[in-house]
Amino acid sequence: GQNIDQPTEMTATEGAIVQINCTYQTSGFNGLFWYQQHAGEAPTFLSYNVLDGLEEKGRFSSFLSRSKGYSYLLLKELQMKDSASYLCAVRDPTGGSYIPTFGRGTSLIVHP
């Protein structure tokens, strides 16, 4: 089976840094995705990690530790437009499916 955990909600201040954690327990592992979803809109791709370490893309970075079943998304220099849900999704090839399973998402509220 698969278990993916994220905090339900987080708040942060404009200009600050926030770290959104994702832990997973899966039979196998073939990559972890982060998506951003603004209210009433479609999820959009942010990052992909398959090897341990940090991937940086502008203000957003994503980290993976496969041995710990742990990832985080780091958002720097927060802006009001970063208020959104952030979805962690894990790909587990056990059973032959390569379709990612999504966590419940973390709602981030950025206030002035």
Next chain:
Amino acid sequence: DAEITQSPRHKITETGRQVTLACHQTWNHNNMFWYRQDLGHGLRLIHYSYGVQDTNKGEVSDGYSVSRSNTEDLPLTLESAASSQTSVYFCASSEGVLSTDTQYFGPGTRLTVL
């Protein structure tokens, strides 16, 4: 520009009626997916297809069906709508299922079953 569209964007129907939600992509992607999103549950996979004439059940497929007659379209049918199927439905597509292949999501359909 390539895109993925869904129609209708909003739908209200009655219990017991058959409903079909459309999904159309111009990415020429082989893979297409249907998800539902509910508070407290995140995105859950309903059905998916790896190509024309291929369909597979996902985690929450009961009460839903799909068909894939061409590359561009994967319509989702609720055979007899139930109030428990009130949800937001997202269609997605991807080029492949390996490595960094990401999913591109449509804008969603909000379905209310009364």
